[in-house]
Amino acid sequence: MRNLDITTLRSFVAVADSGGVTRAAGFLHLTQSAVSMQLKRLEEMLGLELLDRSGRTIALTASGEQLLVYARRMIALNDEVITRLTDQAFEGEITLGVPHDIVYPAIPRVLKQFHAAFPRVKVQLISSYTRALKRDFGQGTCDLILTTETTIDAGGELLCTKPLCWIGAPDGSAWRQRPLRLAFGRQCTFRPKVVERLDTAGLEWDLMVETESDRTIEATVAADLAVHAMIEGTEPPHLEQIEHNESLPELPAQHINLYGAQSTKGVVHDTLADLLRRAFAGSDSVKLRAVSG
8 A cells, every 4th residue: 555645745736836846945945856856756656757847847747737636635634634633823924915995894804713713823914906916926925915806817716706886975976077086096906997988988087186095085085076996895884886877987897816825835824715715705604624722
């Protein structure tokens, strides 16, 4: 009877996720030769070629792709068993990046649930724009990020798709005025799409506020001096969706994507990813796989 070794499987998954032995070795805190030896032993034990080394970068063979699915499951199960039987008290820090406009209402609930499961793990929440978050994630400074986009890049996971809607002051009239006065952030990815729809509809508009501060935008819109666009359901209680009866153009839908969840980094990382999935899928019940210490 042949037995698969979890340590070797971790090395295999790390190589598959990082795309190379060198980067995987750095992630695992092992030497490159040690990782290469583990992969060689794994291939010899199975009698299969798992990696295609013919190109400039390492790719998985068909057998490697099959093993990757099982390896992720085996590692996750191993970590869950160790956690539950040893009542390990997790410590450390995990960094989560979220665009300003989708922090509420989901993220506070996610953080509360995560803290209940891992009271000794600090979540470093970074609230920024999608472009900045993707840059930080690419540089390795964020473990998980959410984004708001009209597309999805490789490695991303689509959580949900929601429409953009026009936002104004309660019982406001700014949306009736022409040119239509807008308030947007300088780096907001929604603005080009909104402007494109207004131009297509032939509606005059004026960018009244261009700022780095969401508070400035909210104050301006709440004062009925301009209108804004937000993902449906994320508007603060002092603003409301505008019932414009087609006086304003319909706005495009936005994807809420998750990046970083495909790599297996342990139960802490995976639980936070699961909580984010459930929060944006609209499910309130989350089965936590961790035991808090």
